Amino acid sequence: MSDAVEQLMLGKTWEQFCEALKSAGQQILRPEAPDTPLDRAEGYRYLSRLVRVALEMHVEFADPDFPGFIVPSHETIKIGADSPDNLYMSARLDGRNEYRVSGRRGTVATLNFATKKGGYANRDGRMDGTGFLAAKDMTFEADGRFELTLSRQPQPGNWLPMEADTNQLLVRQTFLDRRTEQPAQLRIERIGGSAKPKPLDPSCFTTIYRAPAPSSAIPRACSPTGRKVIAPASTACLRPTRRFARPPAATPTSSTTMATGNSKRMRRC
Numbered sequence: 001m002s003d004a005v006e007q008l009m010l011g012k013t014w015e016q017f018c019e020a021l022k023s024a025g026q027q028i029l030r031p032e033a034p035d036t037p038l039d040r041a042e043g044y045r046y047l048s049r050l051v052r053v054a055l056e057m058h059v060e061f062a063d064p065d066f067p068g069f070i071v072p073s074h075e076t077i078k079i080g081a082d083s084p085d086n087l088y089m090s091a092r093l094d095g096r097n098e099y100r101v102s103g104r105r106g107t108v109a110t111l112n113f114a115t116k117k118g119g120y121a122n123r124d125g126r127m128d129g130t131g132f133l134a135a136k137d138m139t140f141e142a143d144g145r146f147e148l149t150l151s152r153q154p155q156p157g158n159w160l161p162m163e164a165d166t167n168q169l170l171v172r173q174t175f176l177d178r179r180t181e182q183p184a185q186l187r188i189e190r191i192g193g194s195a196k197p198k199p200l201d202p203s204c205f206t207t208i209y210r211a212p213a214p215s216s217a218i219p220r221a222c223s224p225t226g227r228k229v230i231a232p233a234s235t236a237c238l239r240p241t242r243r244f245a246r247p248p249a250a251t252p253t254s255s256t257t258m259a260t261g262n263s264k265r266m267r268r269c
Helices: 005-009 014-031 037-059 202-205
Strands: 086-092 097-104 110-117 127-133 145-151 159-161 166-174 187-192 256-258
Touching: 014 037, 086 110, 097 127, 127 159, 127 166
Parallel strands: 145 159
Antiparallel strands: 086 166, 097 145, 097 187, 110 127, 110 166, 187 256
């Protein structure tokens, strides 16, 4: 039994996670951080939201051999710079595999697909593109049905490139009128590849990004291969004005997703 698995079985991994989360909360108490009651409350709420999306992305939907779509930013999970007119969806990938996205186009004004590598958890904070395809350049059936292949080698029909280190699919849908437009219905599945399932690595669950200095701390997303909790860098830009047209939609929890959502305006610094 490896040391990491032994730590998990003894409950030490969970204790380390709780300690890491406690440490993340200290970011909100930095001397230079806003210290009004509202800012403090929003800071802790922001941290709880980042923890929720981290667990969703890197525990529940972490396996690229059995991918599924999640909505990483919506009315109750904010990542700091999302557009209220967009519906975001993401899925974990392994560039050594091949995948198929299928579903219906819907009537949303803009739909595009992008494969990514890297991530905000990297030291340089880079998330680089490895492929991009917009719906205007795709072919659809008369009823809006389509299939899209993700692979390193070109494929006939709708094809989205990947590279060996591709680790994420990001889907953006942009609405002009949420009251009348229908989002795309999407499903993703692995259809081939050479990647082997990764062994359990509980130590990733308790790893946390630590800024080199408070003045340069920036939000960091989860590791593409681990389960890192994110520490917020500042609470200064977290004041929602809560403009809902209707109650917020639930975050999809299955690989077959009919994505819905509403706008929530954020005042940005």
